[in-house]
Amino acid sequence: MSQFRTFIIALVASFGLPWLCLIVVPAIKYQSLSQVAYDKDRDGLEGLYPPAPINRQGQLIYAREGCVQCHTQMIRPTQLALDGWRKGWGQDQEARPTVPTRSNTLRDYLGEPFAFLGVQRNGPDLTNYGWRAPDRNLIHQMLYAPKSLHDWSNMPSFAHLYTERLAQGQTSIKALKLSKKFAVKEGYEVIPTEEAEALVDYLLSLKKDYPVPGESAAVAAAPAAAAK
Amino acid sequence: MQTSTASPDTQADNLRRAAIDKSVKGPVLFLFLNGAFWLMASTILGVLAAIKQFAPDFLGACSVLQYGRLQPTHINALVYGWGVQVGLGVMLWIMARRSGQELRTGKSVLYVAAVFWNIAVTLGLVAILVGKSTSMQWLEMPAFVWPVLLVSFLAFAWPMVFMFGRAFRPEGFMVSTWYILGACFWFPWIFITANVALHCLPGLGALGAGINAWYVHTVILLFFAPVAIGAAYYFIPKVTGQPIASSQLSQIGFWLLAILGGWTGMQHYMGGPLPAWMPALGAAAGVLLLIPVGVVGLNHHLTTLGKHNLVASSPTLRFVFFGALFYPVSGAILALISNFSTGATLQFTQAWYGFQIVAVYGFFSMTVFGAIYYIVPRLTGCEWLSVRLIRNHFWFSVYGIGTIVVTSLVAGAQQGGDLNSPEMWDQDFMQLALNLRPYIIARAIAWALITWSNVWFLIHLMLMVAGLGRRSSAPTLLEHDHEEVLPQAAHA
Numbered sequence: 001m002s003q004f005r006t007f008i009i010a011l012v013a014s015f016g017l018p019w020l021c022l023i024v025v026p027a028i029k030y031q032s033l034s035q036v037a038y039d040k041d042r043d044g045l046e047g048l049y050p051p052a053p054i055n056r057q058g059q060l061i062y063a064r065e066g067c068v069q070c071h072t073q074m075i076r077p078t079q080l081a082l083d084g085w086r087k088g089w090g091q092d093q094e095a096r097p098t099v100p101t102r103s104n105t106l107r108d109y110l111g112e113p114f115a116f117l118g119v120q121r122n123g124p125d126l127t128n129y130g131w132r133a134p135d136r137n138l139i140h141q142m143l144y145a146p147k148s149l150h151d152w153s154n155m156p157s158f159a160h161l162y163t164e165r166l167a168q169g170q171t172s173i174k175a176l177k178l179s180k181k182f183a184v185k186e187g188y189e190v191i192p193t194e195e196a197e198a199l200v201d202y203l204l205s206l207k208k209d210y211p212v213p214g215e216s217a218a219v220a221a222a223p224a225a226a227a228k
Numbered sequence: 229m230q231t232s233t234a235s236p237d238t239q240a241d242n243l244r245r246a247a248i249d250k251s252v253k254g255p256v257l258f259l260f261l262n263g264a265f266w267l268m269a270s271t272i273l274g275v276l277a278a279i280k281q282f283a284p285d286f287l288g289a290c291s292v293l294q295y296g297r298l299q300p301t302h303i304n305a306l307v308y309g310w311g312v313q314v315g316l317g318v319m320l321w322i323m324a325r326r327s328g329q330e331l332r333t334g335k336s337v338l339y340v341a342a343v344f345w346n347i348a349v350t351l352g353l354v355a356i357l358v359g360k361s362t363s364m365q366w367l368e369m370p371a372f373v374w375p376v377l378l379v380s381f382l383a384f385a386w387p388m389v390f391m392f393g394r395a396f397r398p399e400g401f402m403v404s405t406w407y408i409l410g411a412c413f414w415f416p417w418i419f420i421t422a423n424v425a426l427h428c429l430p431g432l433g434a435l436g437a438g439i440n441a442w443y444v445h446t447v448i449l450l451f452f453a454p455v456a457i458g459a460a461y462y463f464i465p466k467v468t469g470q471p472i473a474s475s476q477l478s479q480i481g482f483w484l485l486a487i488l489g490g491w492t493g494m495q496h497y498m499g500g501p502l503p504a505w506m507p508a509l510g511a512a513a514g515v516l517l518l519i520p521v522g523v524v525g526l527n528h529h530l531t532t533l534g535k536h537n538l539v540a541s542s543p544t545l546r547f548v549f550f551g552a553l554f555y556p557v558s559g560a561i562l563a564l565i566s567n568f569s570t571g572a573t574l575q576f577t578q579a580w581y582g583f584q585i586v587a588v589y590g591f592f593s594m595t596v597f598g599a600i601y602y603i604v605p606r607l608t609g610c611e612w613l614s615v616r617l618i619r620n621h622f623w624f625s626v627y628g629i630g631t632i633v634v635t636s637l638v639a640g641a642q643q644g645g646d647l648n649s650p651e652m653w654d655q656d657f658m659q660l661a662l663n664l665r666p667y668i669i670a671r672a673i674a675w676a677l678i679t680w681s682n683v684w685f686l687i688h689l690m691l692m693v694a695g696l697g698r699r700s701s702a703p704t705l706l707e708h709d710h711e712e713v714l715p716q717a718a719h720a
């Protein structure tokens with residue numbers, strides 16, 4: 001029986017160590033992670049980092065529709081990949097930014113119950129989508145009928161987040177402006193549901209490249225932030 | 229030793245074996261049958277998901293069938309409906325046989341647990357489809373499911389631990405039961421950790437994503453791998469009639485897996501928000517795992533040496549041999565996606581899917597098929613009906629899985645190359661989407677082949693469970709001229 005006990009103890013020890021180091025201790029430490037303040041002299045910025053939380057209601061829709069299967073939310077550093085140099089993937093929308101978009105830190109996802117870093121990258125990375133997003137109506141149109149913007153798109157249509165209703169008098173300002181091919185019947189209009197609005201709010205709140213306090217790259221990017 | 233040839237007390241041995249088989253028969257067959265059903269469901273979902281990935285309008289814009297919901301349902305059906313479920317069945321049978329213990333009490337508890345397992349999986353998968361997915365990998369089913377799964381699992385693990393404890397002998401080849409006990413013990417630990425961390429704690433942000441990746445890797449390495457290796461260690465000597473080549477190698481393989489397995493996972497998000505040491509450790513462990521994988525592969529190879537004709541004739545050995553062959557392949561793919569150079573290219577591509585499928589289907593499921601071909605005739609008292617069905621099952625599975633593995637890896641390299649191509653820095657995703665398409669089409673076809681093989685597997689299994697198998701004392705072999713080569717024990 002003592003052999004049996006040794007065997008069990010060895011099993012517990014061999015798995016317990018990584019369990020403690022990778023899961024338990026980091027999880028406890030994470031609880032004390034909080035926003036930090038910018039230093040006006042050093043960073044040239046005021047306020048807290050990260051500034052604004054994401055829209056949780058919309059994130060739930062994002063989760064439930066499985067957007068993670070095709071979209072990532074994580075910019076990798078230049079040593080590993082060219083994510084940071086891709087046009088529009090950061091705050092700087094210039095064609096050739098002077099510094100690449102920075103990779104992400106734990107704090108960037110502060111306040112999110114679970115960070116949807118993603119499974120596959122079949123569509124563009126959405127980490128900093130908020131900066132490059134077109135106006136709301138166009139995002140709605142893309143979610144309702146992705147093929148109306150890119151005929152090659154293999155993003156599914158999320159038409160079930162929209163309602164089709166009889167247009168009363170003048171068409172609502174919220175109604176999607178769809179091209180002929182994707183339009184609904186004459187006299188009807190497509191209106192986003194609350195869920196669709198929340199999802200778009202969430203997409204617009206995706207800005208995870210605010211300068212990190214005390215990092216030199218942050219100072220270089222700061223003027224652009226001030227200009228916005 | 230298991231494989232000793234006929235001796236005076238063979239008769240008594242046979243009677244004892246029959247008693248053990250009888251004691252676990254009901255629950256084991258129940259798990260196998262339900263598992264086979266879920267496997268078929270999962271493969272059909274696999275075809276649909278692949279089609280939906282390149283043709284999102286296929287079957288209309290119905291919300292339930294969208295890629296983002298189908299894909300997780302497909303994987304969860306494969307993992308919980310099929311994988312863990314049949315895993316439990318195989319574990320229970322091998323543990324009972326190997327430790328020479330009957331299942332004494334609590335059979336009805338096992339039935340209840342198995343029924344609840346299936347109810348929970350059904351509800352969980354339907355919930356994903358109707359829009360309750362959590363979008364955490366392998367944990368997409370809503371939170372109410374996991375306590376049920378956990379309790380059901382423990383109901384099965386408990387008697388196994390008892391059997392093991394009663395029969396524990398440090399000397400002799402007990403390595404298959406070591407692996408199985410390990411699986412009984414690791415899975416609940418991993419499962420509780422991940423679920424508590426992700427569902428009960430106040431929210432771990434990006435660390436949660438890391439824990440999620442850890443969960444997927446550890447379930448593969450510390451549940452699916454041990455069950456399959458344990459089964460291979462049991463069936464290869466049993467069918468070939470040769471003892472395991474080296475007990476030292478098997479112990480090294482076991483302990484290295486136990487030590488390294490728990491460190492993997494976080495490298496899935498290399499270059500991400502996790503503190504750099506976490507993915508670094510994961511990457512190191514992922515590559516170092518090549519050692520235990522190689523050791524076990526070598527040991528299996530040495531054990532089958534000179535008995536390759538049996539691979540052609542015995543369905544069990546053929547599947548187990550192929551599955552065991554895929555252990556090193558899975559290990560190699562893990563090393564490819566884990567290290568920081570090729571891993572960074574293959575990150576966020578089809579290669580990740582390829583790894584999950586090669587581990588869960590190519591390695592684990594193929595081994596388990598072999599086990600099922602061995603176990604079921606002993607439980608039902610009749611032999612498999614048709615050689616052709618078994619052969620079909622084998623070849624369609626092999627071609628299907630081969631196609632998926634190869635195309636996923638090549639597709640991953642293609643996708644990773646495109647994502648990282650300096651020429652594409654200001655392009656939209658058109659070229660990527662177009663380049664990916666042929667691979668996804670191949671994936672759909674491969675799943676269709678596998679579905680075809682599994683429909684027949686399910687029917688064959690149903691006939692066996694219904695007691696409609698062949699009444700004969702000779703096992704169904706794939707090539708009859710080799711029959712007399714089979715050692716006595718293979719008929720037991």
